[in-house]
Amino acid sequence: xxxxxxxxxxxxxxxxxxxxxxxxxxxxxxxxxxxxxxxxxxxxxxxxxxxxxxxxxxxxxxxxxxxxxxxxxxxxxxxxxxxxxxxxxxxxxxxxxxxxxxxxxxxxxxxxxxxxxxxxxxxxxxxxxxxxxxxxxxxxxxxxxxxxxxxxxxxxxxxxxxxxxxxxxxxxxxxxxxxxxxxxxxxxxxxxxxxxxxxxxxxxxxxxxxxxxxxxxxxxxxxxxxxxxxxxxxxxxxxxxxxxxxxxxxxxxxxxxxxxxxxxxxxxxxxxxxxxxxxxxxxxxxxxxxxxxxxxxxxxxxxxxxxxxxxxxxxxxxxxxxxxxxxxxxxxxxxxxxxxxxxxxxxxxxxxxxxxxxxxxxxxxxxxxxxxxxxxxxxxxxxxxxxxxxxxxxxxxxxxxxxxxxxxxxxxxxxxxxxxxxxxxxxxxxxxxxxxxxxxxxxxxxxxxxxxxxxxxxxxxxxxxxxxxxxxxxxxxxxxxxxxxxxxxxxxxxx
Amino acid sequence: xxxxxxxxxxxxxxxxxxxxxxxxxxxxxxxxxxxxxxxxxxxxxxxxxxxxxxxxxxxxxxxxxxxxxxxxxxxxxxxxxxxxxxxxxxxxxxxxxxxxxxxxxxxxxxxxxxxxxxxxxxxxxxxxxxxxxxxxxxxxxxxxxxxxxxxxxxxxxxxxxxxxxxxxxxxxxxxxxxxxxxxxxxxxxxxxxxxxxxxxxxxxxxxxxxxxxxxxxxxxxxxxxxxxxxxxxxxxxxxxxxxxxxxxxxxxxxxxxxxxxxxxxxxxxxxxxxxxxxxxxxxxxxxxxxxxxxxxxxxxxxxxxxxxxxxxxxxxxxxxxxxxxxxxxx
Numbered sequence: 001x002x003x004x005x006x007x008x009x010x011x012x013x014x015x016x017x018x019x020x021x022x023x024x025x026x027x028x029x030x031x032x033x034x035x036x037x038x039x040x041x042x043x044x045x046x047x048x049x050x051x052x053x054x055x056x057x058x059x060x061x062x063x064x065x066x067x068x069x070x071x072x073x074x075x076x077x078x079x080x081x082x083x084x085x086x087x088x089x090x091x092x093x094x095x096x097x098x099x100x101x102x103x104x105x106x107x108x109x110x111x112x113x114x115x116x117x118x119x120x121x122x123x124x125x126x127x128x129x130x131x132x133x134x135x136x137x138x139x140x141x142x143x144x145x146x147x148x149x150x151x152x153x154x155x156x157x158x159x160x161x162x163x164x165x166x167x168x169x170x171x172x173x174x175x176x177x178x179x180x181x182x183x184x185x186x187x188x189x190x191x192x193x194x195x196x197x198x199x200x201x202x203x204x205x206x207x208x209x210x211x212x213x214x215x216x217x218x219x220x221x222x223x224x225x226x227x228x229x230x231x232x233x234x235x236x237x238x239x240x241x242x243x244x245x246x247x248x249x250x251x252x253x254x255x256x257x258x259x260x261x262x263x264x265x266x267x268x269x270x271x272x273x274x275x276x277x278x279x280x281x282x283x284x285x286x287x288x289x290x291x292x293x294x295x296x297x298x299x300x301x302x303x304x305x306x307x308x309x310x311x312x313x314x315x316x317x318x319x320x321x322x323x324x325x326x327x328x329x330x331x332x333x334x335x336x337x338x339x340x341x342x343x344x345x346x347x348x349x350x351x352x353x354x355x356x357x358x359x360x361x362x363x364x365x366x367x368x369x370x371x372x373x374x375x376x377x378x379x380x381x382x383x384x385x386x387x388x389x390x391x392x393x394x395x396x397x398x399x400x401x402x403x404x405x406x407x408x409x410x411x412x413x414x415x416x417x418x419x420x421x422x423x424x425x426x427x428x429x430x431x432x433x434x435x436x437x438x439x440x441x442x443x444x445x446x447x448x449x450x451x452x453x454x455x456x457x458x459x460x461x462x463x464x465x466x467x468x469x470x471x472x473x474x475x476x477x478x479x480x481x482x483x484x485x486x487x488x489x490x491x492x493x494x495x
Numbered sequence: 496x497x498x499x500x501x502x503x504x505x506x507x508x509x510x511x512x513x514x515x516x517x518x519x520x521x522x523x524x525x526x527x528x529x530x531x532x533x534x535x536x537x538x539x540x541x542x543x544x545x546x547x548x549x550x551x552x553x554x555x556x557x558x559x560x561x562x563x564x565x566x567x568x569x570x571x572x573x574x575x576x577x578x579x580x581x582x583x584x585x586x587x588x589x590x591x592x593x594x595x596x597x598x599x600x601x602x603x604x605x606x607x608x609x610x611x612x613x614x615x616x617x618x619x620x621x622x623x624x625x626x627x628x629x630x631x632x633x634x635x636x637x638x639x640x641x642x643x644x645x646x647x648x649x650x651x652x653x654x655x656x657x658x659x660x661x662x663x664x665x666x667x668x669x670x671x672x673x674x675x676x677x678x679x680x681x682x683x684x685x686x687x688x689x690x691x692x693x694x695x696x697x698x699x700x701x702x703x704x705x706x707x708x709x710x711x712x713x714x715x716x717x718x719x720x721x722x723x724x725x726x727x728x729x730x731x732x733x734x735x736x737x738x739x740x741x742x743x744x745x746x747x748x749x750x751x752x753x754x755x756x757x758x759x760x761x762x763x764x765x766x767x768x769x770x771x772x773x774x775x776x777x778x779x780x781x782x783x784x785x786x787x788x789x790x791x792x793x794x795x796x797x798x799x800x801x802x803x804x805x806x807x808x809x810x811x812x813x814x815x816x817x818x819x820x821x822x823x824x825x
Contacts, residue, residue: 168660176631177658177660179664195804201784203785207672207676208634209805211670235710258577261600263579263688300728301735302732303729360656361656362655430661433658433660436661452650456665459812474662474663
């Protein structure tokens with residue numbers, strides 16, 4: 001079977017004059033398609049060398065296509081040059097999925113940012129991949145709809161990135177992650193051919209290639225247009241802030257709310273450090289003395305929402321809640337969410353850098369795993385801040401650190417690995433919504449057997465037999481007997 | 496199949512009921528043993544077909560004559576109401592799963608036309624039930640699958656938690672694959688609370704206008720002239736939504752007529768309008784675009800590019816075409 005290493009330009013041994021000549025020939029062909037929207041200046045290569053994760057390496061060339069036809073041409077040019085390509089949205093991904101590996105051509109979708117059609121009769125919208133998540137929901141608002149996945153980065157992250165990572169967000173507790181909201185995808189396959197996966201019709205014929213593509217982190221091709229499902233805006237919304245003196249009471253309340261038969265639209269938790277930094281930033285009136293707060297949102301028709309508020313109140317009281325604050329109006333609700341959604345950036349108040357993790361554990365294990373997270377952070381001399389989607393057990397430990405401290409990168413990675421291991425040991429999974437990328441690629445074996453990973457790679461290979469589409473992501477090296485590509489991973493890239 | 500214990504008493508569920516950690520370990524061992532036994536039955540050679548309740552036996556073609564039959568393990572193995580997940584053998588009937596979950600006020604809205612159908616059968620066909628409008632496609636209820644592949648090996652995909660994006664989404668690929676890529680042995684599904692109130696209404700109004708009038712109705716069925724609408728949720732909300740419909744000429748009823756099961760015709764939701772006034776004993780899901788017909792429906796073609804990918808997936812995952820030969824999802 002072909003190895004994914006076959007196409008990689010020898011990197012990690014430095015760029016040779018042969019590489020430079022190959023890059024020049026490639027650039028000339030790409031300029032033939034894109035003109036000055038194919039670029040190789042150091043500034044832009046530097047700009048596109050990283051995503052939201054903590055590592056990076058520069059691409060050979062950055063392309064800014066304006067249409068699906070141009071994307072297809074870029075892929076065909078890359079094929080002729082046996083050069084990997086890598087689609088990139090806003091670069092907010094946290095798992096290194098958009099970090100260039102193998103000196104690829106980066107295909108940035110930022111110019112493909114048109115909402116092509118809003119089709120309320122079929123409750124879908126056709127959008128290009130560069131459309132920003134929040135821009136889409138804003139455009140849908142006048143018709144009474146929104147796009148349900150709402151990552152914390154929704155102001156800047158793109159729909160294409162959401163598709164690549166099968167992104168989530170606080171409101172995925174009730175509405176599900178991205179895959180449930182994508183009806184169809186127009187994609188340029190690694191072969192250079194364009195096709196539509198899925199469909200707007202009820203039951204598109206054949207295998208669910210659409211479901212396979214969503215979350216495949218650009219390793220099966222490049223999405224150039226998506227039919228996203230429209231979700232009705234709820235007639236009634238209530239947002240509650242509950243504070244607890246004890247983290248374990250807060251966690252227990254999470255399980256109890258779910259066990260009471262409620263499915264809140266969001267159920268978020270913040271620990272004491274998170275509350276302090278968020279309050280200092282957002283001034284939302286978060287109780288800074290509390291050990292934990294829960295942000296609970298209920299939406300739907302008014303009867304169920306009000307009944308839900310009472311259930312939450314009762315459950316919280318059984319778990320010794322301090323205060324139950326119900327947002328009085330949209331402004332107060334927005335203020336509470338402002339704190340939550342900007343929590344990660346606010347960590348800069350503690351340390352200049354942070355590493356945001358993403359694992360899922362059973363709700364009943366939240367307390368146990370949170371305690372382990374604190375112990376792990378202590379052991380590595382790091383500060384852990386926890387702001388997370390408690391309702392679905394999706395932990396987001398933030399490790400705050402200062403890059404300038406010698407050796408800190410190694411400690412951060414080691415702590416991250418321990419957190420992943422603790423989550424899996426508790427019956428959890430590697431990632432709830434950020435994906436695998438490079439970050440967790442080599443942890444896949446914690447969750448999957450060698451044969452599981454082999455099977456996944458066989459499926460990937462069906463789409464990309466030559467290994468040109470965002471190579472070396474998701475599946476660890478050594479999953480295939482023919483693989484020997486670890487020596488090709490660039491210096492400084494995360495393996 | 497011979498090794499299949501019948502009923503909860505003989506299945507690993509018996510261990511689950513004893514509760515403590517030791518029982519948890521033995522439960523896991525029992526489940527693993529059942530899955531391994533199933534893998535042994537599937538083996539690594541010879542044509543094989545998995546048989547559930549035979550309620551959807553002709554979907555995508557009939558297994559070739561002489562194909563060896565196997566049955567997936569059955570039994571509800573783990574159900575954690577506060578996790579809203581349930582783990583069961585793929586051979587479990589939907590009726591058994593529903594009865595188990597109902598004890599704690601939960602459900603998995605699979606809603607096959609005949610609830611003698613097995614969970615694995617419903618998923619292999621990828622047929623969502625009539626409440627898809629509210630609860631989404633069946634594949635979005637699947638959290639983890641464990642299947643036996645063409646080599647007779649067990650493959651796990653997805654994960655046990657309610658949220659997970661670890662690795663390629665093979666679980667979604669298996670849903671609707673008619674057992675041609677792997678045979679489902681075990682699944683973990685997302686559960687939902689049973690809504691506290693439910694009410695069917697019927698009338699001759701415009702189903703499309705009704706859809707726009709309501710917030711997240713559970714089902715709107717239409718035969719071209721008459722409409723049946725299911726409302727679910729909080730009692731006050733169901734009453735309020737029902738009164739809106741009553742103003743529009745609808746009246747409470749016991750439910751829709753039996754849903755024809757012979758054919759499923761798929762179209763865009765908006766294309767259903769063209770069926771207004773046409774006869775034929777069909778029942779359509781408004782908002783979804785699915786027409787249930789009393790006669791078989793020719794499957795829609797897939798594009799050449801997609802057919803190539805599907806053929807290659809099949810070829811790579813089942814090179815000897817031994818899994819459910821004669822059936823084909825495209």
